[in-house]
Amino acid sequence: MxxxxxxxxxxxxxxxxxxxxxxxxxxxxxxxxxxxxxxxxxxxxxxxxxxxxxxxxxxxxxxxxxxxxxxxxxxxxxxxxxxxxxxxxxxxxxxxxxxxxxxxxxxxxxxxxxxxxxxxxxxxxxxxxxxxxxxxxxxxxxxxxxxxxxxxDRVLLDSEYTSLSSLLHVTAWARAQPSSPRVADMAWTRLASWHEMVARMFDEADAMPYLERVTRVSIAQASSAGARLGPEPALLLGWLATRLGWKTSRLGGALRLKRPDGTLVSLDLGSVPRPEGVADMALARVTLVAEGFEGTVERELGTGIEGTRDADTLLWRRVLDGKTMEHRVRLGANKAAKWLERTLHRPAHDPAFDESVAFAEHLVDDGLTVS
Amino acid sequence: MENPLRRGLVEDRTGDACAVVIFGASGDLTRRKLVPALYNLAVSRSLPNGFAVVGVARREKDHATFRAEMKEGVSKHSRRKPIDPAVWSDFESAIGYVRGSFDDPQTYVDLRAHLETTDAERGTKKNRLFYLAVPPSEFGVIVKNLRDAGLVEPGSHRPRGAEAWSRVVVEKPFGDDLASARALNDVFAGTFDESQVFRIDHYLGKETVQNLLVFRFANSLFEPIWHREHVDHVQITVAEDIGVEGRGKFYEQTGVTKDIVENHLMQLLCLTAMEPPISLSADAVRDEKVKVLRSLRPMERSLVQNNVVRGQYARGFVRGEEAPGYREEPDVSPSSRVETFLAMRVFVDNWRWSGVPFYVRAGKRLARRVTEIAIQFKKVPHTLFRAPDGGISPNVLAMRIQPDEGIALRFTTKEPGQHTILRDVAMDFRYGSAFGSNTPEAYERLLLDAMRGDATLFTRHDEVEEQWAYIDRVFEAWRAEANAPPPLYTAGSWGPEQSDDLLARDGRRWRKP
Structure with missing residues (x-):
C-alpha cells in the first residue's frame, strides 16, 4: 500500500x-x-x-x-x-x-x-x-x-557498525533531553564477556592486590596498523579506567593514564590482522601487567564453528607468581539478532556504560590510533 | 574487599571458584538434574574458571565411565540441546569420580587427596560445595566423616575472594517429623554454622516463585489490597496428574503431606502471606517467612477433623488413560493408608490475614498437573446490574507456578449489545509468551546461589522446624483416629468429596484451575 x-x-x-x-x-x-x-x-x-x-x-x-x-x-x-x-x-x-x-x-x-x-x-x-x-x-x-x-524509552545503536562518534552524539543528545531516553550500544553488550573474563583475573584474594598495581595495559584490535582506535577497544579501556579510578593526563599532548596513587600506567594500542568475516576494529586482546602478574584475554579470531566465522573462543590466561592458568570460553555465534536481543534484555540504566562512554570521549579527542 | 571490576557488572552471576562434591553421584538426581544444571551454567559462562565436579558413590567406576554417564544425562535432560562440543570438552575435563562407601573413612581420605589435586590443577581454591543427594539417613555419617577428614573449613559467611569456604547442600525430605528435623539440624550444627547449610526446596528456584516477591513488592497496585479487607480467601493448589511412578516404596514412607505439603506448599503459603522484608538479604526474607509460620493457627487435634481432608487415589482415568489405584502400584501395600491427597483450611492469625482462610491442597493423580496460587477478592458490596445466578463473580488473581507460568486476573465486563449482560473475562499474562520458554531451571539458579553463598532461596533451620511443628499436629490427630484409612478418590478427579465439603461448609468452592 x-x-x-x-x-x-x-x-x-x-x-x-x-x-x-x-x-x-x-x-x-x-x-x-x-x-x-x-x-x-x-x-x-x-x-x-x-x-x-x-x-x-x-x-x-x-x-x-x-x-x-x-x-x-x-x-x-x-x-x-x-x-x-x-x-x-x-x-x-x-x-x-x-x-x-x-x-x-x-x-x-x-x-x-x-x-x-x-x-x-x-x-x-x-x-x-x-x-x-x-x-x-x-x-x-x-x-x-x-x-x-x-x-x-531507549535508543539503541551499534557503534561497531556506525562509529564511536555516533555513540557520543547520541549520549550527548540524550543527556540534554528532559525525557532522558536511555542509550544502549550493542558493542557494549558484546563486551560483557570481556568484562567478566577480565574481572575473573582478580576474583581471588591473592590476585586482587595486583589490581592496584597495574603498570601496563595493552589492547589490540583487528585492523591495519595506523587505524584509529575502534569503539570496542575504547569502551573497554573506558570501563577499566573508570572501575579502577584511573585518570587521564597529558604530557606534551600525549595521553597518559594515572592510577589513584599517582603512578603512571603505560598504554599500548596495537593491531592484529583481521580475518575475513570479522568486523573492522573489533577488540582482539587485552593484557594487564603488574609486577608478578600478567593477565590476558584474547579472542581467537576466525575460529568460529557455529555458522559464523567469528563465533570465536576467548582465551583467558593468567600468570600469577609464576603459575600459569588457562581457560577457554566459547563466545557463540556472532549474530546481530543475538546482540539486539541481549541489549534489549539488559537494564536500561547502566552507570558503568555511561561512565565508560564519558571516558571514551577523551580518547576520541586525542584521535588515538593503533600501531 | 570486593573486586572493583565487578562493580556494576550487569551480567555478574558467576559462582566462586570451587569443587562441587556430589554424594550419591550414581543416583537419578545427579544424572537428570544436577550435572545438566551445571553444564547449563557452563554454557551461560556462569561457572568460575576454578571449577570441578567430583562424584562420590559406592559403585566401582573410573573417571571416564562417570563422565560418559554424565554426558548421556546431559544429552537427555539438559534444556540446551544438542551438547556444544567445545563447552562439553572443557566441562568434562572438570569432572572426576571417587568410589567409596559413605561410612568408610578411607572414602574421605581418597576424596581429600582428589580435592587437593583438583585445587592444584584446576584452581578450586580449597572451596567445597558438598551436595548430599542421598537419603537423610546418610547425612549424619557423611557430615561426621567430612569433619574427621578435615574437609570442612570452619567459619561462617565470607565475602567473595576471602579464605576457603565449605558449604553443604541437602535435598529434601529434611526430616520425617519435628524431632527428626531437629536431630538433622543438630547433625549439621555440630560441623557447619547455619550460613554454610543450604537446604534445597527446588520450588524456590522456580522463576515464578521468585516472581511472587517481585509481583507483590514491585507493583504498587496489589499490596494495598493484599489483606483481609479485600481478600475473601486464598487457594493454593499443587496438583499432579501422575501417580507414584515406580517410587511406591518411597511414597509409602512419606505420603503427600511429607512429600509436598510440609515443604513446597508451606513455602508458597509463606511467600503469599509474608510481610514485606526490610531487604532481599537471605535472613530478611526468611525472617518474614518464619513469622508467617509462627502465625499459623495451630492445628489442634479437635480442629483436624473439620479442617483437614486426606484421600488416596483409586483406579480411574487420567488424560484419557486408565490409571491404577494407589494400592495397585508396585511396592505399595494393598492395605496402605498413606494419603496421596491432602486439603487443609489454614488460618494465618496476624493483623493482615485475620479471618481469611487459606485453602491448600496437594495430590497425585488429579485431573491435571497444575500449581497455582489464587487470591479471591471479596464481592462488590452492592449489585447494580442484573447479574447471573449467584451475583457478580468476584475478581480472582491467579498466579500459575506450573505449567504455563503466568498471572491471570479475572474480572467482569459487559458483553457488547443492547442489553447489559455481564461476562467474566481474564487478563492473562504468560511468561513463556512474553519472555520465551528457555528460562533457567530451578537447579541452575540454586546451585549458582550456593556457589555464591546466597541462601535467600534456601530454607533456614527454624523454617524447617516450624513447618514440621505445624504438620506434626496433623499426624498426631490422625494417629489418634487409630490411623483410619483415607477416603478414596477416583484417579483423574480433583480429590475426595470431603475436599469439596471443606469449602462448601464456608459457602465456597475449589477452583478448577
Whole structure:
C-alpha cells in the first residue's frame, strides 16, 4: 500500500490490515494464534537495502521478545516521493501455540521521509515501552532521529557498525533531553564477556592486590596498523579506567593514564590482522601487567564453528607468581539478532556504560590510533 | 574487599571458584538434574574458571565411565540441546569420580587427596560445595566423616575472594517429623554454622516463585489490597496428574503431606502471606517467612477433623488413560493408608490475614498437573446490574507456578449489545509468551546461589522446624483416629468429596484451575 491518499490513509490501512489478521479465523487443525506484544521495536535503516537485510534480524528478536516491530527505511535522495507500508504477523510455534508479533514495514522516499516519524508515532502501541534501533550514523540535528528518539524509552545503536562518534552524539543528545531516553550500544553488550573474563583475573584474594598495581595495559584490535582506535577497544579501556579510578593526563599532548596513587600506567594500542568475516576494529586482546602478574584475554579470531566465522573462543590466561592458568570460553555465534536481543534484555540504566562512554570521549579527542 | 571490576557488572552471576562434591553421584538426581544444571551454567559462562565436579558413590567406576554417564544425562535432560562440543570438552575435563562407601573413612581420605589435586590443577581454591543427594539417613555419617577428614573449613559467611569456604547442600525430605528435623539440624550444627547449610526446596528456584516477591513488592497496585479487607480467601493448589511412578516404596514412607505439603506448599503459603522484608538479604526474607509460620493457627487435634481432608487415589482415568489405584502400584501395600491427597483450611492469625482462610491442597493423580496460587477478592458490596445466578463473580488473581507460568486476573465486563449482560473475562499474562520458554531451571539458579553463598532461596533451620511443628499436629490427630484409612478418590478427579465439603461448609468452592 502506498500513501497516494496521504500518510493518514496509509496508517488507517495498516491498522485495518492488522485488525483483519487478528480477526481471521484459524484454519481448522492449525495451532491457535495468539497476539503477544511486550514492546514497540522501531528500527530505522538509512537505506532500503539495509532495512531488508535487517528485517530477518527483527523477526528473530520478536520470536523471543514479542513486539510490534516497525521497520522503516529512508531514501531521502530518491527522486521519487512516496511512503509505502505493509503489515504482517510473524509467528513462532511455542508449545503447540502460535505466538505472533506484528511487523510493519515502512518505506519512505524523497520528501516523504519527513513523514516517517509521525507515521511511526501513530502506529505505536500505547502503554508499553518503545525501543528505537538506529542503524545508520547518528546526526543529532536530524529531525527524524530527534522525533523518534524523543518518543522512545531507549535508543539503541551499534557503534561497531556506525562509529564511536555516533555513540557520543547520541549520549550527548540524550543527556540534554528532559525525557532522558536511555542509550544502549550493542558493542557494549558484546563486551560483557570481556568484562567478566577480565574481572575473573582478580576474583581471588591473592590476585586482587595486583589490581592496584597495574603498570601496563595493552589492547589490540583487528585492523591495519595506523587505524584509529575502534569503539570496542575504547569502551573497554573506558570501563577499566573508570572501575579502577584511573585518570587521564597529558604530557606534551600525549595521553597518559594515572592510577589513584599517582603512578603512571603505560598504554599500548596495537593491531592484529583481521580475518575475513570479522568486523573492522573489533577488540582482539587485552593484557594487564603488574609486577608478578600478567593477565590476558584474547579472542581467537576466525575460529568460529557455529555458522559464523567469528563465533570465536576467548582465551583467558593468567600468570600469577609464576603459575600459569588457562581457560577457554566459547563466545557463540556472532549474530546481530543475538546482540539486539541481549541489549534489549539488559537494564536500561547502566552507570558503568555511561561512565565508560564519558571516558571514551577523551580518547576520541586525542584521535588515538593503533600501531 | 570486593573486586572493583565487578562493580556494576550487569551480567555478574558467576559462582566462586570451587569443587562441587556430589554424594550419591550414581543416583537419578545427579544424572537428570544436577550435572545438566551445571553444564547449563557452563554454557551461560556462569561457572568460575576454578571449577570441578567430583562424584562420590559406592559403585566401582573410573573417571571416564562417570563422565560418559554424565554426558548421556546431559544429552537427555539438559534444556540446551544438542551438547556444544567445545563447552562439553572443557566441562568434562572438570569432572572426576571417587568410589567409596559413605561410612568408610578411607572414602574421605581418597576424596581429600582428589580435592587437593583438583585445587592444584584446576584452581578450586580449597572451596567445597558438598551436595548430599542421598537419603537423610546418610547425612549424619557423611557430615561426621567430612569433619574427621578435615574437609570442612570452619567459619561462617565470607565475602567473595576471602579464605576457603565449605558449604553443604541437602535435598529434601529434611526430616520425617519435628524431632527428626531437629536431630538433622543438630547433625549439621555440630560441623557447619547455619550460613554454610543450604537446604534445597527446588520450588524456590522456580522463576515464578521468585516472581511472587517481585509481583507483590514491585507493583504498587496489589499490596494495598493484599489483606483481609479485600481478600475473601486464598487457594493454593499443587496438583499432579501422575501417580507414584515406580517410587511406591518411597511414597509409602512419606505420603503427600511429607512429600509436598510440609515443604513446597508451606513455602508458597509463606511467600503469599509474608510481610514485606526490610531487604532481599537471605535472613530478611526468611525472617518474614518464619513469622508467617509462627502465625499459623495451630492445628489442634479437635480442629483436624473439620479442617483437614486426606484421600488416596483409586483406579480411574487420567488424560484419557486408565490409571491404577494407589494400592495397585508396585511396592505399595494393598492395605496402605498413606494419603496421596491432602486439603487443609489454614488460618494465618496476624493483623493482615485475620479471618481469611487459606485453602491448600496437594495430590497425585488429579485431573491435571497444575500449581497455582489464587487470591479471591471479596464481592462488590452492592449489585447494580442484573447479574447471573449467584451475583457478580468476584475478581480472582491467579498466579500459575506450573505449567504455563503466568498471572491471570479475572474480572467482569459487559458483553457488547443492547442489553447489559455481564461476562467474566481474564487478563492473562504468560511468561513463556512474553519472555520465551528457555528460562533457567530451578537447579541452575540454586546451585549458582550456593556457589555464591546466597541462601535467600534456601530454607533456614527454624523454617524447617516450624513447618514440621505445624504438620506434626496433623499426624498426631490422625494417629489418634487409630490411623483410619483415607477416603478414596477416583484417579483423574480433583480429590475426595470431603475436599469439596471443606469449602462448601464456608459457602465456597475449589477452583478448577
Amino acid at each position: 502506498t500513501s497516494g491518499g496521504g500518510a493518514s490513509s496509509l496508517i488507517a490501512w495498516l491498522e485495518r490490515e492488522l485488525r483483519e489478521i487478528w480477526a481471521a479465523q484459524d484454519e481448522p487443525g492449525a495451532p491457535p494464534m495468539s497476539r503477544v506484544c511486550t514492546m514497540n521495536l522501531v528500527v530505522v535503516a538509512p537505506t532500503p537495502t539495509l532495512a531488508e537485510r535487517y528485517t530477518p534480524v527483527v523477526d528473530d528478536v520478536t520470536a523471543s521478545i514479542p513486539a510490534r516491530a516497525i521497520v522503516a527505511s529512508l531514501d531521502p535522495e530518491s527522486t521519487k516521493t512516496s511512503l509505502e507500508g505493509t503489515a504482517t504477523a510473524v509467528c513462532a510455534l511455542e508449545n503447540g501455540r502460535k505466538l505472533c508479533s506484528e511487523r510493519i514495514v515502512l518505506r519512505a522516499s524523497g520528501a516523504d521521509c519527513v513523514r516517517v516519524s509521525s507515521a511511526v508515532d501513530a502506529l505505536l502501541v500505547p502503554e508499553i515501552p518503545t525501543a528505537l534501533v538506529w542503524l545508520g550514523r547518528v546526526h543529532a540535528d536530524d529531525p527524524i532521529f530527534e522525533d523518534l528518539a524523543q518518543s522512545a
